[in-house]
């Protein structure tokens with residue numbers, strides 16, 4: 054990165070005074086303003102304004118350590134101001150090029166005491182937000198140290214509307230609550246039907262990305278970037294002052310982080326925009342991450358997958374091969390009596406391979422292929438899975454041959470049962486086994502309480518594990534999709550083999566719990582997906598699960614809303630999650646899932662309001678085709694999309710997949726209409742969207758041949 058040094062001034066005499074000092078910086082376009090103050094007792098604080106409106110009122114900064122407080126008694130010993138304006142190309146992404154344009158202010162602080170500690174606070178001021186981090190140069194008085202807390206605060210300028218989930222150390226698989234800050238109140242949700250471990254900090258801590266909307270029309274998002282060697286930051290709200298403070302996830306003994314200088318914390322991010330669309334367009338989180346560490350990336354492939362997966366969740370088949378009572382300790386698997394409804398059989402996997410091959414889907418995920426599934430869930434056992442021993446009815450070599458003959462790649466599944474020491478011990482063998490057998494992508498998972506006991510999914514120990522998995526899979530040229538990790542912070546810039554994470558309440562909750570409300574997917578892009586791609590597993594076509602004897606279960610969406618999610622929920626790895634037979638019943642609609650891209654040159658956020666609706670148009674990478682996805686919450690609406698992003702002078706064939714006139718997410722979710730029109734950049738699509746509905750559009754430059762018999766859009 055090229056950073057231009059603008060100035061380095063301020064006479065040391067002035068710097069060392071015990072007078073309060075104020076430093077200022079503004080963004081390249083001058084709309085974002087930062088003020089940093091060090092008061093007379095040496096306490097640093099900052100304030101942020103956007104276009105003359107207060108975003109963050111004066112708020113504290115600093116860290117707490119076992120060795121002492123790093124929150125006051127500071128003096129400024131130097132100030133650097135630099136700037137950067139560069140453009141870089143992500144390996145894959147929502148856009149082809151990303152501009153990183155900011156002013157940086159580094160405040161070098163030293164404590165006013167014998168054996169002083171030095172701490173730098175680095176601020177980057179962008180036109181759409183701010184990032185700041187603490188950086189500790191190597192120094193004699195601070196080498197190894199233990200972080201016991203962080204004093205970063207975010208004092209909000211009003212009683213904003215917030216979209217939040219509880220500050221749970223183990224999981225983010227919650228529905229969002231929308232409330233004002235003053236009425237924010239976290240209660241434990243019922244565990245019934247929900248399989249994940251929970252550990253809720255207190256009644257006023259929430260997770261990031263936290264999305265807010267102010268009464269004076271600002272959209273504000275708080276999160277973090279580049280979470281490395283540090284726990285996730287949650288936010289604790291003091292309602293009397295509307296101030297959030299950083300609440301780090303502790304380890305087993307209550308410490309937050311063990312670090313060694315030189316060291317820098319993750320960036321704290323404050324993204325601000327006058328429209329909800331502006332939040333989605335922000336690239337601050339990616340820009341604050343380190344560039345790609347993988348020298349050669351041609352093996353990294355954005356892709357779609359199908360898999361032996363939803364049939365397990367709806368109970369058509371099972372992960373396990375036999376009943377636990379028929380297995381026993383150290384079984385001879387060739388003698389174990391199967392229960393007869395195992396999902397990951399060679400024959401069933403071939404069925405998915407055939408379906409993928411027939412429809413141009415690159416990957417086939419198979420869960421339940423390896424021994425251990427019959428007796429693990431909720432047991433907190435140390436050594437359940439070895440990741441290299443298939444069940445007797447899953448023929449690894451034959452499937453390797455068969456998939457290769459059909460041009461399809463199998464995707465490995467590693468459910469670790471959260472026994473992470475076990476996984477760490479076995480992962481080299483597991484990745485070698487994958488490569489030998491033709492797998493170059495793995496879906497990992499961390500269901501349950503972490504082993505070692507007392508560690509949390511969002512603590513430093515696990516953060517280091519997720520990052521280690523990203524780095525190690527990259528060494529083996531393996532792509533990775535993590536389920537149940539901490540929520541992403543833009544690390545996929547550094548490790549683009551880390552295609553996606555779940556880290557949210559995915560579509561699967563519609564299979565076996567109260568499910569996700571119709572508004573859920575309108576909130577996710579502003580919260581969970583701010584940090585990185587989501588493996589939400591969209592594309593359920595058989596909406597009501599009565600077919601599987603699961604009355605009352607199924608997505609709270611229409612069928613065409615499931616299609617829209619391929620565009621509105623960004624990921625370079627998208628699952629066509631339903632069963633082949635459910636797609637075969639709706640091949641006309643499945644065409645969209647076949648066609649939709651997973652890597653993009655451009656993305657336009659056309660209609661957006663968190664909790665209400667979202668419409669995004671994206672241009673396929675290296676192609677002239679565009680795709681639109683539009684979703685609504687429980688309210689119907691009309692979506693209006695000017696197609697002005699299309700190339701002027703070209704005519705496109707638009708295929709619109711929309712809700713049927715009588716469709717409704719609950720009463721009639723599977724009625725849909727497919728229409729074809731000739732459109733140009735001057736056309737304005739006006740599309741009705743029913744309650745809990747959505748629509749998808751593909752737009753392809755058309756030859757006269759393609760437009761035969763096709764009407765112009767009016």
Ligand code: NOJ
Pocket residue numbers: 362420468498500536537555561
């Ligand atoms: C939870 C994951 O989200 C899901 O995709 C997976 O099937 C189960 N764990 C079993 O590993």
Ligand code: CA
Pocket residue numbers: 572664665686687
């Ligand atoms: Ca709503």
